[in-house]
Amino acid sequence: MSETLELLICVTCRLLDAPADPDRPRPGRVLADALQGQMPAGVTLIETECLSNCKRGCTIALRGPGRWTYVYGDIDPAQAPIIAEGAQKFRDAPQGLVPWRDRPEHFRKHCIARIPPLVPPLEAP
Amino acid sequence: MSETLELLICVTCRLLDAPADPDRPRPGRVLADALQGQMPAGVTLIETECLSNCKRGCTIALRGPGRWTYVYGDIDPAQAPIIAEGAQKFRDAPQGLVPWRDRPEHFRKHCIARIPPLVPPLEAP
Numbered sequence: 396m397s398e399t400l401e402l403l404i405c406v407t408c409r410l411l412d413a414p415a416d417p418d419r420p421r422p423g424r425v426l427a428d429a430l431q432g433q434m435p436a437g438v439t440l441i442e443t444e445c446l447s448n449c450k451r452g453c454t455i456a457l458r459g460p461g462r463w464t465y466v467y468g469d470i471d472p473a474q475a476p477i478i479a480e481g482a483q484k485f486r487d488a489p490q491g492l493v494p495w496r497d498r499p500e501h502f503r504k505h506c507i508a509r510i511p512p513l514v515p516p517l518e519a520p
Numbered sequence: 521m522s523e524t525l526e527l528l529i530c531v532t533c534r535l536l537d538a539p540a541d542p543d544r545p546r547p548g549r550v551l552a553d554a555l556q557g558q559m560p561a562g563v564t565l566i567e568t569e570c571l572s573n574c575k576r577g578c579t580i581a582l583r584g585p586g587r588w589t590y591v592y593g594d595i596d597p598a599q600a601p602i603i604a605e606g607a608q609k610f611r612d613a614p615q616g617l618v619p620w621r622d623r624p625e626h627f628r629k630h631c632i633a634r635i636p637p638l639v640p641p642l643e644a645p
Contacts, residue, residue: 447634466633508591508633509572510581
């Protein structure tokens with residue numbers, strides 16, 4: 396099975412301080428559009444519904460088999476190039492563990508949660 | 521491969537408003553001890569280091585192959601029975617998706633993030 400790395404983007408959150416305009420595109424939707432053509436090779440953009448970080452949206456997550464999962468919040472769609480950079484560094488780092496000083500500043504300051512790799516149990520002999 | 525469900529507990533966070541007493545047990549440590557003997561069958565308690573939710577600890581996560589991952593925060597070690605109940609409901613629900621009204625109240629109000637199941641790519645024919 397080839398390794399599949401994913402950038403999840405919640406496309407359902409509204410900005411909490413934005414006017415309640417139902418026609419206004421959601422920030423995650425704008426971010427996803429802005430990332431078209433900017434995604435690093437080997438990382439698939441996945442649009443998702445609620446990542447349950449609604450108070451600190453918009454929200455993304457980076458994950459893949461055998462890797463740490465990172466959830467980041469408080470993202471402005473204008474930060475698309477920073478998200479693409481962070482996704483590339485996640486791709487290139489063993490287990491997705493990018494050294495602290497190499498992470499984009501927004502990732503250092505707005506990490507919502509991280510979850511260690513799911514290690515499959517050993518097969519019975 | 522048998523299914524392995526896990527309850528991760530961050531045992532490194534201090535309480536932010538607690539006195540800086542290095543000898544005081546961390547709340548995640550106390551919670552993990554309290555859960556000994558209370559864990560539902562089929563869910564393994566895993567002590568972890570930082571889940572990066574330090575401002576809203578103590579922090580737990582429920583996850584397993586093919587399931588949603590849920591991160592919960594603001595947990596008091598005295599809530600061990602509630603955590604065990606939530607873990608059992610997570611175990612018994614398809615993909616870990618417990619109906620909203622059936623979730624423990626603390627889980628409804630203090631969900632930090634959730635991440636959809638990692639769906640393996642289809643094998644090439």
